[in-house]
Amino acid sequence: MESYPVVYEEQNDSTKQQERHYYLLSELQTLVKDLPSSFQQRLSYTTLSDLAQALIDGTVYDIVQGLLDIQHLTERNLYNQRQKLHCEHRALKQDLVRKHKEALQVCKSHNLAVMKTNQQGETEALEIRVREEQRMMDEKIVVEMDQKVIDQQNTLEMAGVPGFYITTNPQELTMQINLLELILKLQQKESQSGVLS
Numbered sequence: 224m225e226s227y228p229v230v231y232e233e234q235n236d237s238t239k240q241q242e243r244h245y246y247l248l249s250e251l252q253t254l255v256k257d258l259p260s261s262f263q264q265r266l267s268y269t270t271l272s273d274l275a276q277a278l279i280d281g282t283v284y285d286i287v288q289g290l291l292d293i294q295h296l297t298e299r300n301l302y303n304q305r306q307k308l309h310c311e312h313r314a315l316k317q318d319l320v321r322k323h324k325e326a327l328q329v330c331k332s333h334n335l336a337v338m339k340t341n342q343q344g345e346t347e348a349l350e351i352r353v354r355e356e357q358r359m360m361d362e363k364i365v366v367e368m369d370q371k372v373i374d375q376q377n378t379l380e381m382a383g384v385p386g387f388y389i390t391t392n393p394q395e396l397t398m399q400i401n402l403l404e405l406i407l408k409l410q411q412k413e414s415q416s417g418v419l420s
Contacts, residue, residue: 240279247275250412254405262401273385274402284410286382287403290375297371301364308360312353319349372396 251271255263277283323342330338369391376399379387386402 243279244272244275247278247409248272250409251275251405254408258401258405262398265398266401270385274405277382277384278406278409283379283382283384283406286378286384287406287410290378294371294375297367301367305360305364308356312356315349315353319345 248271251274255266255271258266323345326338326342327335373389376387376389379399380389384402384406387399390396390399
């Protein structure tokens with residue numbers, strides 16, 4: 224007779240999960256209506272049902288929040304690196320201007336034309352160096368952010384979130400962004416209503 228309570232608890236858990244699945248699916252169907260129609264058409268009932276299933280225990284919410292936190296830290300770090308480089312460049316330019324002014328003050332008039340030509344060359348060389356270093360920094364930022372996207376896609380795919388896999392196809396990326404927005408909106412709604420604790 225001891226098996227009856229266990230069976231009842233399993234049925235009760237199964238019923239709660241099914242109710243939660245229907246609730247999540249209904250909420251997702253409502254949220255999808257805010258998306259552009261081209262994306263609404265690509266999100267089938269099955270995809271939404273699979274997404275609702277993946278969201279039942281709240282783990283995906285935690286994963287998405289963790290990925291967002293990592294992304295924000297990465298963006299802030301890259302921004303700070305770029306700002307540091309910009310400040311270094313500004314200091315180099317100011318030092319060069321100061322050096323040029325000092326040199327002009329002590330320059331003999333017969334050497335003035337040669338000195339100005341040399342200074343113009345130094346200024347142009349510094350400008351080229353600054354542009355190249357900025358270009359390299361920007362390329363580094365793009366590569367790091369692209370890698371972050373791949374890491375996020377891989378993590379969500381491994382977590383079983385439908386629609387997520389590694390891709391660089393712009394349409395698929397936009398679809399994944401829309402799916403993430405649905406997840407975040409649903410998480411926010413559940414947090415505000417107290418469903419998530």
